[in-house]
Amino acid sequence: MFTKILVAYDGSDHARNALTTACKLAKLCNAELHLSHVPQVDTPTVFIGAYADAMPIMPSDEEIDEAGEKIIAQSTKEADAVGCKITQHHVGRSVPAAFTLEVADNIDADLIVMGRRGLGMLGALALGSVSQSITHGAKCACMTVI
Ligand code: ATP
Numbered sequence: 001m002f003t004k005i006l007v008a009y010d011g012s013d014h015a016r017n018a019l020t021t022a023c024k025l026a027k028l029c030n031a032e033l034h035l036s037h038v039p040q041v042d043t044p045t046v047f048i049g050a051y052a053d054a055m056p057i058m059p060s061d062e063e064i065d066e067a068g069e070k071i072i073a074q075s076t077k078e079a080d081a082v083g084c085k086i087t088q089h090h091v092g093r094s095v096p097a098a099f100t101l102e103v104a105d106n107i108d109a110d111l112i113v114m115g116r117r118g119l120g121m122l123g124a125l126a127l128g129s130v131s132q133s134i135t136h137g138a139k140c141a142c143m144t145v146i
């Protein structure tokens with residue numbers, strides 16, 4: 001039914017559930033399984049001067065690469081645990097939803113699987129901003145996993 005499944009993965013529990021579901025579907029359909037990830041590194045803020053002007057410290061390229069590698073290793077391990085191989089990891093440096101949609105277009109995905117929520121703190125909302133944007137912009141079927 002599906003031939004190319006793309007899972008958007010941020011390392012959260014929701015994304016793990018999405019990956020497990022995507023793995024099961026990929027096995028059932030004998031489909032390729034692709035994964036998109038945009039590393040997110042916390043930016044601590046320093047306060048400068050008597051009036052405490054806040055200035056975020058931008059993460060270095062190395063820190064971003066390192067964060068991405070950790071998440072990719074985690075996803076490989078999780079896929080292995082359910083007997084599934086990820087065909088290709090796509091790691092980007094742009095806006096997560098835009099990057100995922102770009103990858104979906106490039107590989108001609110016929111399904112995008114993602115978590116309903118992610119690493120964000122606003123758990124009360126139904127959908128996170130990334131899953132909302134992907135669902136809104138996708139040209140293929142989308143599945144959000146709890
Ligand atoms: P918000 O980020 O709006 O505060 P949230 O973190 O709870 O809310 P989303 O970020 O929308 O929710 O996450 C929902 C799903 O989107 C995740 O489970 C994951 O599938 C995907 N996603 C989120 N961030 C990324 C990312 N950086 N790279 C790849 N996929 C992502």
Ligand code: MG
Pocket residue numbers: 118119120128130
């Ligand atoms: Mg998020």
